[in-house]
Amino acid sequence: MIRIDVRRKAFGEEEVLRDIRFEMEIGETVAILGPSGVGKSTLLRLVAGIDTAFEGEITRPENIAMVFQEPVLLPWRSVIENLTLVHPQLGSQAALSALERTGIADRAGLFPGQLSLGQQRRLALARAFAGRPELLVLDEPYVSLDPAMAEDMLALTEALIAETAPAVILVTHSEAEARRLARSCLRLAGKPATIIEEFAAAPGRAS
Known part of the structure; x- marks a missing residue:
């Protein structure tokens, strides 16, 4: 079980995240939606352990992989x-x-x-x-791609997830991408950002 409990994340005096809590299992995909600048990428950096300066607790496996917005x-x-x-x-x-x-x-x-x-x-x-990560973190991996290339990448990601069955947290601006890849979706909004909506992806979507 992966447990995310971010009670507070701030940069100096600016509080960017508050009271973000959810759980997921290995093999489950969760999508994070929200407007630009709301703090989605900040949340992923906390989940991946890149940034440890926050109030709260995150329980995650050791074998983690992350794909950034721009290929690193x-x-x-x-x-x-x-x-x-x-x-x-x-x-x-x-x-x-x-x-x-x-x-x-x-x-x-x-x-x-x-x-x-x-x-x-x-x-x-x-x-x-x-x-073969147990937890895969995807930060808008299809941004800046034309529609045909984005579709190819989505199909490839689907196939690789099906083969390796990690837990996946996907940040995206696209609700269509979220509904295609994820079983559940969380929407962030506000300042500081918090979860304002949680909804299931397409009915019958497998984990």
Whole structure:
């Protein structure tokens, strides 16, 4: 069980989050919705353990992966090295299989700067899923993509989640994305932000 209890998060005198509480299980996907600047990415950084300066308590597994709004890649390392350096337990064949699964095995020897934005996003997904995380945190992973590419990435994410079954927390502006990937959705609003609405995704949606 993953438990999020953020009683208060502030930057200096500015309080940005208050009384955000929810629970989820491994294999469940929860989407976080809300306007720009409300504090969604701040909440994800708390969940992932990147930021620990808050009042409250978060119970989470140790094996966590995060995909940011912009692909955070090592520009001086090749595509395949971006996997093997983060996951040293992967052999070259396993790393190539992960790249093949995300459709970029033929780019293994290139550097991130030689990839399109869509290919960089695929590499970020490959790196996240290669470690088979128990908790996957996605911070608007489809932003800035054209509709066709976003659809391809959504389908790929769905397939990878089905294969590895982590708990997933997805931040998105798109209610359609949330309803497609998540079982339950939380909407943040206010200043400081709190949960103003919780609703189920499409009826019958699996965890």
